[in-house]
Amino acid sequence: MKTNKILNISNDLRWQIGDGFHDKLTEGIYSDAAQIAQNSVFKKGATKHFRFDRVLDKIVTSKIWGFPIMILILSVVLWLTIIGANYPSGLLSQLLLDTIHPWLKETTISIGFPIWLAGFLFDGVYLALAWVIAVMLPPMAIFFPLFTLLEDFGYLPRAAFNLDNLFKKSGAHGKQALTMSMGFGCNAAGVVATRIIDSPRERLIAIITNNFSLCNGRWPTQILIASIFIGAMVPKGFAGALSTLSVITIALLGVFFTFAVSYFLSKTLLKGEVSSFTLELPPYRPPVFWKTIYTSLIDRTLIVLWRACVFAAPAGAVIWLIANISIGNITIAHWMIEHLNGFGFLIGLNGVILLAYIVAIPANEIVIPTILMLTVMSVSISGVGEGNGVMFELESATATGEILRAGGWTLLTAVNLMLFSLLHNPCSTTIYTIYKETKSVKWTVIASVLPLIIGFVVCFIVAQVWRILV
Amino acid sequence: MASPITYLLVFTAVIILLVVLFYPKGGIYWRLKNSFKNDSKTLIEDILKKLYHAEDGGNSLSTNDIISSTNIRPKKIIETIAQMEANQLINFNNGTIKLTENGMDYALRIIRVHRLWEKYLSEKTGFDKKDWHDIAEKMEHKLNTKQAKELATNLGNPRFDPHGDPIPTEFGEIEAIQGKPMPVFKEGTIGRIVHIEDEPDIIYQQILAEDLHIGSHVHIVENNEKRIVFHSEGEEYVLAPIVANNITILQLLKDEILEENTFRLSSLKENESAKIIGISNECRGEMRRRLLDLGFVLNTTIELDLISPMNNPRSYLVRNTAIAIRNEQAKFILIEKIKNHANSN
Numbered sequence: 005m006k007t008n009k010i011l012n013i014s015n016d017l018r019w020q021i022g023d024g025f026h027d028k029l030t031e032g033i034y035s036d037a038a039q040i041a042q043n044s045v046f047k048k049g050a051t052k053h054f055r056f057d058r059v060l061d062k063i064v065t066s067k068i069w070g071f072p073i074m075i076l077i078l079s080v081v082l083w084l085t086i087i088g089a090n091y092p093s094g095l096l097s098q099l100l101l102d103t104i105h106p107w108l109k110e111t112t113i114s115i116g117f118p119i120w121l122a123g124f125l126f127d128g129v130y131l132a133l134a135w136v137i138a139v140m141l142p143p144m145a146i147f148f149p150l151f152t153l154l155e156d157f158g159y160l161p162r163a164a165f166n167l168d169n170l171f172k173k174s175g176a177h178g179k180q181a182l183t184m185s186m187g188f189g190c191n192a193a194g195v196v197a198t199r200i201i202d203s204p205r206e207r208l209i210a211i212i213t214n215n216f217s218l219c220n221g222r223w224p225t226q227i228l229i230a231s232i233f234i235g236a237m238v239p240k241g242f243a244g245a246l247s248t249l250s251v252i253t254i255a256l257l258g259v260f261f262t263f264a265v266s267y268f269l270s271k272t273l274l275k276g277e278v279s280s281f282t283l284e285l286p287p288y289r290p291p292v293f294w295k296t297i298y299t300s301l302i303d304r305t306l307i308v309l310w311r312a313c314v315f316a317a318p319a320g321a322v323i324w325l326i327a328n329i330s331i332g333n334i335t336i337a338h339w340m341i342e343h344l345n346g347f348g349f350l351i352g353l354n355g356v357i358l359l360a361y362i363v364a365i366p367a368n369e370i371v372i373p374t375i376l377m378l379t380v381m382s383v384s385i386s387g388v389g390e391g392n393g394v395m396f397e398l399e400s401a402t403a404t405g406e407i408l409r410a411g412g413w414t415l416l417t418a419v420n421l422m423l424f425s426l427l428h429n430p431c432s433t434t435i436y437t438i439y440k441e442t443k444s445v446k447w448t449v450i451a452s453v454l455p456l457i458i459g460f461v462v463c464f465i466v467a468q469v470w471r472i473l474v
Numbered sequence: 475m476a477s478p479i480t481y482l483l484v485f486t487a488v489i490i491l492l493v494v495l496f497y498p499k500g501g502i503y504w505r506l507k508n509s510f511k512n513d514s515k516t517l518i519e520d521i522l523k524k525l526y527h528a529e530d531g532g533n534s535l536s537t538n539d540i541i542s543s544t545n546i547r548p549k550k551i552i553e554t555i556a557q558m559e560a561n562q563l564i565n566f567n568n569g570t571i572k573l574t575e576n577g578m579d580y581a582l583r584i585i586r587v588h589r590l591w592e593k594y595l596s597e598k599t600g601f602d603k604k605d606w607h608d609i610a611e612k613m614e615h616k617l618n619t620k621q622a623k624e625l626a627t628n629l630g631n632p633r634f635d636p637h638g639d640p641i642p643t644e645f646g647e648i649e650a651i652q653g654k655p656m657p658v659f660k661e662g663t664i665g666r667i668v669h670i671e672d673e674p675d676i677i678y679q680q681i682l683a684e685d686l687h688i689g690s691h692v693h694i695v696e697n698n699e700k701r702i703v704f705h706s707e708g709e710e711y712v713l714a715p716i717v718a719n720n721i722t723i724l725q726l727l728k729d730e731i732l733e734e735n736t737f738r739l740s741s742l743k744e745n746e747s748a749k750i751i752g753i754s755n756e757c758r759g760e761m762r763r764r765l766l767d768l769g770f771v772l773n774t775t776i777e778l779d780l781i782s783p784m785n786n787p788r789s790y791l792v793r794n795t796a797i798a799i800r801n802e803q804a805k806f807i808l809i810e811k812i813k814n815h816a817n818s819n
Contacts, residue, residue, distance in 0.1 A: 018631055027753070030766040034774075061780055061796075070783040165798050169784035172800065178787070203760075205600050272498070279600040280761040281803065282768060285780070285789050285796035350481070464485065471478040 057287050064159065070166045077154070078185055085147040085189065086223065092142035100134035124324055127394040132320025132370055135395065136312050139369040140190075143220040144305045147189035152300035155182075156291035165283060174263045175270025176213075177206035178283060184210075184262060187217025188255075191434040192308045194219075195441055205277035209266045211438055212451040215430040216258040216265065221368030225425050226251045228372060232405040233418035250422070258426050261458065273450070308433065315366035315432045323363050323374060327381060327393035335392070341382050351460055352420035352467025356382060356411060361424070365432045368425070373397050376404065379411035416470050420463045427459030516615045517546065517554050519584050522563065525573050526581035534570040582642040587622050588614040589635035589642075594625060596636040597759040604682060606636065607672050619644065636758065638669030638688050638722065653724035656694070657702060657715045663694045665723035667706075677720050684711055685805065689755035691736065692723060707808060708737035739776070739790070739807035747777045748809035757806035769793050770807055 063069055109126045113119065154160055160182050168178025179201045187194030194214040201207040218226065230250045235243035326336040337359065344355035360374040373395035380389040388407060389396055398404045408417075429452045430438070439448040495503045521540060528535045537555055541548045555571070558564050563577035573581060591610040595601050601609065617625065623644055626632070633649070635641055640649040653668045667690050672678045686706065696703035702718045704711055713721075742748055752772060753765055769792045770776075779789040779796045789798035 015631065026763070027766060027771070031771045031773075034769060034771045065780050065782055067783045165780070165782050165787065165789065166784075168782065168798070168800070169786045172786070202764075274600075275605070276599045276601050278598070278760045280759075280764050281787070281800050282764050283787065283789075283798040284768075285798060465482075468478040468482045468485075472482075 060288060061162065061285070064162045065166055074163050074166060077159070081147065081150050081154075081185075082188060084150065085143050085220070088146050089143040089220075092145075093139055096138040096142065097135075100138050101131070105131060105134065120328070123328065123393065124321065127391070128320045128322075128324025129317050130320070131395055132316045132323065132366075133313055135370050135373060136316040136367045137309065139224070140221065140312055140367065141305070141309055144190055144193070144308065145301065147220070148193065148300045148304040149297045151186060151189065152296050152304070153291045153293070156289065156296050158286050158288040161283060161285050165285060168281075168283070170263075171266070174267035175206075175274075176209050176263075176266040177201050177203060177281060180206065180210040180213075180262075180266070183214060184217050184259070187214045187219060189220055190308055191215055191217065191219045191430055192311065192437040193304050195434060195437045196304070196307075198441065202282070203278065203280045205270065205274050205279040206281075208274055208277060208442065208447060209269050211441060212269060212447065212454065213262045213265050215434065215451065215455050216262040216426070218255045218258050218426055219368065221431065222425050223251070225368065225372050226254055226422055228401060228404065229418050229422055229425075232401050232408065233413070233415055236405070237415070254422050254426050257423075261427070265454070265458075311433045311436060312367050312431075315436075316370070319363060319366040319370070323370075323377075323395065324393035326363065327377070335381075337378060338382060341378065350467070351424075351463040352416050352470065353424060353463065354412060354417065357417075357421060357424070361428060365429070367431055367433070370395060371425070376407060379407055383411050385410055416467060416474075419470075420466060423466065424459050424463055427455055427462055429453070429456045514554055514557065517550070518558055518563070519580075519615055520544070521551075521554065521558065522573070522577055522581040523584055523588075525564065525571060526578070526585065529573060534572070536570050540571075579646050582646045582648060583619065583622070584614050586642040586644070587617045589639055590622060590625050590629065590632070591617075592635045592637070593629055593632050593641070597629060599759075603636075604679065607675075607678075636688070637672050638667075651722060653722045656692075656704075656713075656718040656721045656723050657697065659694055659697065659723065659725065661694055661697050663723075663725055664691065665694075665725045666691050667721060668724045669722035671720040671722075677717055680717050681720065684713070686711065686721065687754045687756035687806070691726070708741055735810050737809055737811060738805045739809050740801045740804040742776070742778050742790075742804075742809065742811075744778050744781075746811060747775055748811045750774045750776055751808040751810050754806040754808060757803070761803065765799075765803070765807070768797055769795070775812070776809065 064073055105126060108130065109122050112122045112126070117125075161179075164178035164181055166178075167181040171178050171180050180198075182200065183194045183197045186197045191214050194217060195211050198207050198210040198214070201210055227247070230247035231243070234250045235247035238246050326340065329336055331339065340359050340362075341355035344358040348354040348356075348358050356375055356378045360371050360378060364371045364374050376397065377389060377393070377395050379385075381392055385407060388398070388403075398407075429435070435448060435452050438451050439445070442448060493501075495501050498504075524540060524543065525535060537552065540555070541551050544551070555564070558577070559566070561576075562574055563580060564571050565574055566572075588610045591613045592606045595606045595609060596603075626641075626644070632641060638651070640651060642648040651669055653665070659665065667686065667688050670678075670681055670686070670688060690706045692704045692706045694702065694704045699715065702713050702715060704713075736751060737748070739748070739750075750770055750772060753762060753770060757765065774792060777791045779791045780798075781788050782798075785801075787798045787800040788804065789796045790804075
């Protein structure tokens with residue numbers, strides 16, 4: 005009886021308070037806070053720093069200089085990453101692949117390991133791990149600190165501010181420009197970076213479309229295939245320019261798909277998610293250099309690398325096993341390649357490529373070595389490679405090209421591989437990260453399957469049209 | 475191997491088939507699903523709502539009126555109406571249908587769910603204004619009384635839906651809408667928009683396109699058979715009377731009238747400064763809370779800080795912090811411009 009009375013009173017009061025209650029409360033809090041601040045905070049001199057900010061802001065967000073500055077900075081960061089990573093990558097792969105790998109194998113066999121065990125452990129698990137570390141670590145260790153420095157300095161929010169209108173048109177958030185650029189380094193890190201987007205709908209869009217940023221693991225594939233097949237179409241002098249152009253085209257195509265898929269998602273699947281836009285432009289600060297480098301190495305690089313390793317090890321095992329276990333008189337790999345060939349042909353690829361993408365889900369970096377190994381195995385080329393289940397890469401692009409052509413590759417296969425490398429499911433590290441960030445199986449599945457479907461459709465159409473025309 | 479042309483044709487056929495089946499709203503799959511779901515419960519509830527709205531507007535409906543206002547088979551409607559009479563939801567009176575007390579209660583329950591759901595959509599989801607009505611139309615048949623109560627509690631027992639319609643209480647009490655349609659008022663009237671009708675859809679879309687907000691103050695400057703002209707928040711609007719008829723306004727008392735100096739933040743220019751008067755009621759849910767949290771509250775002074783290369787968004791200085799918001803949001807923030815004194819230093 006008594007509780008009912010209280011409830012009734014509270015209901016009545018609620019009706020009397022009206023709708024503006026929340027607003028009034030916030031106003032109250034602010035005016036109290038302002039009063040307290042006025043009574044107790046004293047400013048000295050003040051506003052000098054603020055003016056420097058303003059001048060810089062006017063330049064980096066101006067109509068004339070805003071975009072050129074942004075493109076320049078992104079190009080420099082990417083250039084430093086791609087060029088700079090070559091040297092440490094070379095050293096690491098010499099150490100891990102060319103020196104430690106044979107040594108491990110010989111030593112263990114000489115102390116009495118059976119050959120199959122040494123093969124499984126070192127040709128399979130160790131090699132995949134080493135490969136991922138050698139190609140993945142250096143670019144990330146360069147790219148992320150640079151990015152974090154820009155972020156700390158305060159430039160990145162301005163870039164988001166400049167670009168927001170473009171992203172708004174496809175229903176996305178300006179900060180997606182940042183997570184997208186981060187995705188050029190590593191999609192998993194790009195997905196983690198979407199935490200800066202505070203609006204739930206736009207954040208999901210950024211997560212799902214991050215995969216369309218061509219990541220560090222895929223640039224080398226693009227560059228290699230472009231120089232072997234596309235550069236070869238024109239006289240030597242133009243080869244470099246044309247293959248560079250084709251790689252850039254693929255990256256831009258990725259940006260196009262980012263926008264198109266963002267638009268599609270915001271109009272359909274994500275229509276009902278809450279959306280709210282605000283962007284704080286913090287004052288510029290000199291970045292704390294060493295601290296920034298340290299935290300970006302720990303927070304971004306090492307976490308991503310650790311996840312990649314966790315997934316790469318079993319993948320290496322699987323790659324070795326399917327190439328070495330036979331059912332009847334053919335290996336599992338042979339059997340799968342034969343069954344995938346039909347569908348592969350339909351989308352202008354082949355069974356080897358599809359199988360490589362299935363077993364190399366953990367990291368795009370090991371796709372090319374896996375393709376080479378499988379090709380050599382399936383067309384039985386003798387004299388190259390290291391044996392069944394041992395991934396390898398060749399020093400010269402010409403030799404690689406010869407193997408691939410022997411495997412039945414044409415210009416169409418190359419173009420479609422470049423397209424498929426852009427448009428396929430994210431690597432398992434990214435998929436796991438998406439699950440961690442969204443805590444939703446549904447969005448994880450959509451983010452994984454959607455690009456794959458797009459990839460199949462695009463490759464299919466290109467293949468058919470190509471066959472009609474050529 | 476078949477020829478590439480065959481493959482392409484098969485592929486195109488599959489795509490066309492998928493589009494025909496699953497095209498949003500119009501697709502065959504959705505239609506089939508709807509027609510199965512259109513069971514007698516839904517139909518009864520839809521008819522009750524029609525009757526309620528007619529009676530609320532002082533009209534009455536006959537069986538023929540109901541048949542002609544839907545595209546469901548007449549036979550089914552006649553059967554349903556007979557069933558409703560047997561269940562004592564309605565009775566006949568000189569050929570027109572009247573709601574019984576039971577029928578009225580039932581109708582109000584449905585309307586309560588509909589309006590609560592619209593409120594929910596506006597506060598807790600990101601669905602667009604123009605989609606609220608259709609979604610609520612479906613949900614109103616799904617929630618039972620207990621769920622409706624839970625929903626209302628979670629929303630803080632709201633009194634009005636986002637269009638300004640009163641939400642019936644769980645005991646079926648409903649407040650009358652105060653105010654009258656806009657064309658009733660004389661030139662020179664100053665009033666506040668309290669309700670915007672969301673049916674029929676064509677007119678509602680026109681009102682949405684004009685970007686008018688519930689809670690805005692309007693000043694009618696011209697009112698004749700051809701057009702109604704009024705000022706609101708620093709802009710001039712011209713509407714046809716048939717459109718204006720769906721906007722309800724409440725005349726303001728003298729002391730409620732704000733100064734004519736009210737503008738939208740989106741109209742603030744460089745080197746002008748202003749004081750925030752408030753955030754429009756049309757800005758709801760998460761977005762509203764964010765703006766409040768960032769300090770867009772009453773009496774805060776605000777200045778334009780930066781304009782991005784494509785004009786949108788713009789950043790504003792609020793309490794010495796630069797905060798960028800889009801022009802679409804800046805429209806919701808109402809300001810009073812501060813007269814620019816000549817620089818005193």
